[in-house]
Amino acid sequence: MGPIIACVLFAGAMSILLWHQNKKRQQIKEGVWAIVFLWGAIAVIVAKLLHLPMSPPTDWVAAITAPLYKPIVAWIKGG
Amino acid sequence: MTKGTGAANGTITSGQLSKLLFLFSIGSAALLLPTAVVSIAKQDSWISMLLVIPFHYAFIYIYLLLHKRFPKMTLAQYAEKIAGVWLGKAVTLTFVFFFALLGGLVLNNVTDFLSKSVLPQTPDWFIGGTFMISIAYAVFLGVETIARTGEILFAWTLFIIGLISFTLINQMHADNLLPMLYNGWSGPVKGIYPVLGFPLAECVFLTAILPMIKDEERTKLKRMIGWSVLLSGGVGVIISFLIVSVLGVEEAMRSPFSVYEMAKSINIEEILVRVEILVAMVWIGTVFTKLAITVYSLVVMLSQMLKLRTYRSLVFPMCLLIVPLSLIVYRNSIHAGTFALEVWSVYAVLQGVILPLSLLAVARLFDKKSAEDGRFPEKTPKTPVSAGETADKQG
């Protein structure tokens, strides 16, 4: 629990910081997107801390490209 | 240094670009790749590395052609010009995913190496996090800073590679390279496969960096890049050659960090011993460059897709994302090995070669080109300014 709370607090603090920094430079859109991605990253970190089952992105890629790479690899290993 | 130097734009020379390209191609590749190639091509892996060089240049040529059509725009921007706004954004999104994944994979590699060899008890996220702090700072400072750092690292990398090659001469058993072409040419030709993805197709980062070239340097570009490709190819050949002759085929196949193992053999009269940490230094330097460039491309493309005025705001969140990404991207070392060897080449070539090639084809078909300056606008001033008081001079 401790690390998770620390992460969320950290995210909150950074969000405030980002917001102020960007507002100072009249970059509201940038600030908003930065905060969005920040929370996305924190979500992934918290998910990892909670040991939620997460499918590795590499598996998604492997699934999509399966019809291409499987025959090539078979050729390399076979011949 | 001006406070805003390289805030959104920078200019680099073609020499700096070629050095960055060299470091990028070497980082991860010359140190992790030989194992994969040797396991396919056995003692003829050096031939594979030789055969790869024309492919390398061919891939880069695609990016150069696109660059000629859109000299000051990155792929994120001309994709929208070529394929329309929404399809272009979709294309950019695939690239964003690609670069994010690449960043996670590269960080995983270096964390894995440091963890297994040097710091076994330290948590992986700490090693990765510390590394990403310096990367975030470098990307924040801009491509110029990265390029200048690259120049320094280039000199050191060449020096250490030369030193290692020289001191390994007395450990070489050249007969390990025999018999040549035991299974005919199929061995070396198949050995090209891992290299295609890693690093060749990853050079698509050039589509994000090429617009940053100083105008007067653009004519030298082709020549400089040619030299860079030759040099990185040459280093690849030398390292493959050394790996097989010093370690032998079987041990080279079995060790994931074969270049590091090879450097452990350096022994000149019992005085110059245990210098393998030099290889680790080269590796960290080149991986730093590779990661910095990858994150830079990622952030630039993402911020251009979202039509932001500067990429700097996204640097921190993206770097933060890459750290846990590096931890979830592989389940275990076996998954890492099979993915890197088998799947990555196909995915990377699709993303880094086929996609830009299709964009180029469509651009030629409809004769689309644009000399528009797609670079980020000048630093937005804090208060409204008059015409005389423009923003700080860009680096």
Added chain:
Amino acid sequence: MRRAAGIGPGKLRARLVRLMLLVLLMAACAPLSACWDIQYLDQLGVVLAVGVDDDPKGKFRYQVTVQVVLPRNASPGDQSGNGSPVMTISEKGDTLFEAIRKMSAKTSRRLFFSHMQLLAIHENTAKKDLYPLLDLIDRNADIRSDISVVIARGLRAEQLLEIRTQMEAVPANQMKEAIEVNEKAHGQVFSVLVRDIVRMADSHLKEAAVPAIGVEGMPEAGNKDNNVTQIKPDVIPELTTMAIFRDGELAGYLTPKESRGYVFLRNRIKSSVLKLSCPRTDGHYIVEIFDSDTRTKVRQSPQSSDTPLVHVQVRMEASIHELTCQDFNVHDESSFREVELAVNQAVEAELDAAIGALQKKLRSDALGWGREVYQDQPAMWKRISGNWNDVFPNVPYELECISRIQSMGIRSNSIAK
């Protein structure tokens, strides 16, 4: 540059920022010392040698003994207390790593293997299977693979590590250096590192050969103070000959003559000494070979295209070092020719003996001829690699020794007339 930022509060703020950065940098140096991986030097027990025997009770596979340095006793000038510079710890286990971990019950320090010099394996254990013992060293990132391997012959490895030695304070050093001295001076054995064995294991094209150490004297007396306080030690470790393996199992030992022939064939002779009989009288003379180069080439045998013919050529530079012959004509070059012929014959006899022992008696390709065929005649190798074990014992060979006598030391005539 900072004109726009201005003077006054700007400057102070800039200084403050710089100060904070400095503090941050200094604080960042703290994790550089690797908090998690910190290892204090005086909490490490440096292991210099490891010995592997069979478990005498038969319950586990191995009994592992480690020789650990005691720093306060090992430095030559600081003999505080008359303790031994090393101590040994023994444990039993089914694998090397299991036994080592169990030793943590007996040590007050964490065992640290990065400075290991020697791995001694008892002959009975080596007869079972050598390669599994080396997997830990090969795989672990902390243990280096340039460790000398020896076979303990005639005594348990445990006893070998308990012999106190005089020439070197640390017994493991003495044994390891002895192998290197022998390799350089006599050529009866050559040092074999774990790395060499691991590379041989992979290809199965070359069987392992490892030097063997025995003792002169009774092993039990090695562990006593007497052994270092007397002028003549009771027990001293003594190198014998090379031990040959077949399929990773100890097959047998070579005789001294065969052993040196083997070292010639492996091209590991740095310098060696040959005793020859005087041509026409009683007595002997000694020739020192100080440079030797062996080349092995494989051709197709004229009898069948599936049989390789191995041609071994040994080139030697030598000089006469001890001359006690009475009618040796030191002014005529033809006497050098005679000596060269004698040297060639003697070396050929040793090579013959070595090849004979490996082909017929031990049936083990420790010479790497399989590898030579693979490299020189790949097409033939594709055909015969399957039953190389049957082909090897009958492979024909040609020996060619070419020696050149350079000089006779710094005297011409001998006083032994």
